[in-house]
Amino acid sequence: MRKLRPNGPPRERSTPSQPTSPKAGSVITYSSKPVVTIAGTTPIRSAIETMNTRGFRRIPVVNPGNGRLEGVVTARDILDFFGGSGRGLVERKLGGNLLSAFNSPVSSVMRTDIVSIGYNEHIREAIRRMSEKKLGGLPVVDSERRVVGILTERDVILKLSHRLPDKTMGEVMTVGLITVSSTSTVGLAVEKMLRYGFRRLPVLEGGKVVGMITMRSILRYFGGADDWLLQDVLSLPVTRLSFSEFGGASPGTKLSEAVDIMRDRDIGALLVTGLDFELLGIITERDVFDIVAKTFL
Numbered sequence: 001m002r003k004l005r006p007n008g009p010p011r012e013r014s015t016p017s018q019p020t021s022p023k024a025g026s027v028i029t030y031s032s033k034p035v036v037t038i039a040g041t042t043p044i045r046s047a048i049e050t051m052n053t054r055g056f057r058r059i060p061v062v063n064p065g066n067g068r069l070e071g072v073v074t075a076r077d078i079l080d081f082f083g084g085s086g087r088g089l090v091e092r093k094l095g096g097n098l099l100s101a102f103n104s105p106v107s108s109v110m111r112t113d114i115v116s117i118g119y120n121e122h123i124r125e126a127i128r129r130m131s132e133k134k135l136g137g138l139p140v141v142d143s144e145r146r147v148v149g150i151l152t153e154r155d156v157i158l159k160l161s162h163r164l165p166d167k168t169m170g171e172v173m174t175v176g177l178i179t180v181s182s183t184s185t186v187g188l189a190v191e192k193m194l195r196y197g198f199r200r201l202p203v204l205e206g207g208k209v210v211g212m213i214t215m216r217s218i219l220r221y222f223g224g225a226d227d228w229l230l231q232d233v234l235s236l237p238v239t240r241l242s243f244s245e246f247g248g249a250s251p252g253t254k255l256s257e258a259v260d261i262m263r264d265r266d267i268g269a270l271l272v273t274g275l276d277f278e279l280l281g282i283i284t285e286r287d288v289f290d291i292v293a294k295t296f297l
Helices: 044-054 075-083 087-093 098-102 123-133 153-159 186-196 215-223 230-234 255-265 285-294
Strands: 058-062 069-074 137-141 147-152 200-205 208-214 269-273 279-284
Touching: 044 058, 044 075, 044 098, 044 215, 058 147, 069 075, 069 137, 075 087, 075 098, 075 186, 075 215, 075 230, 087 230, 098 230, 123 137, 123 153, 123 285, 147 153, 153 255, 153 285, 186 200, 186 215, 186 230, 200 279, 208 215, 208 269, 255 269, 255 285, 279 285
Parallel strands: none
Antiparallel strands: 058 069, 137 147, 200 208, 269 279
């Protein structure tokens, strides 16, 4: 694995200004900490490496001098840069050279219209913001907007799983899925993810499930392809990417069991399949989060 560049490496910050006795139900008691942050000058390459090694989908971007929140970069932002709205820029100004694109600063792709949450606000308010804005995570900040943690869908699901109803996958799964075939290109998969707002797509061959392509698997591949041209990578078949995040369950699997499987295997979704591996539906972390959210809102 390449070492991170010295001009803005991710770092685990100390957690400033947290109360010694947080309020009952405060966000900080549910959030992940210490949090990994990066500076706006950090190369996109380093952000990808951190996402790949840590399994993150989002990283807060802070002022390296005072730790104050300046933006957030997500896996979706990076994929949009390479395969969506930023693709023309990469091909036109950088000749499609991935190495040049990887060395661009995170500030060129990060979001600055940030939704955050104060560390002592109630978890109910955090869930409301994530639900209304359809966000997968919120930076948790102190009174000076220094990042002290991050609250993700997974944090909410795992720490509030006791609120899950006694239902099966068949009762709560999403059906009518957007998919790609085993002969589809990476570029088509990226296009569909960005167009429909999905983090993952089932891969089918002959009508049966053979895998799942995810934003994380695409970023892992991008991370080792810096001597390629962008078009070459986007033209690859999806079967060149790892399907290690693929997990399946039957319609009769309890929702609580599905959450345990996703936690134990560190995956963000389970496909629901029939006896012959025909695709019936999917349950994602977002689906489970929405179910938990309804018990609060």
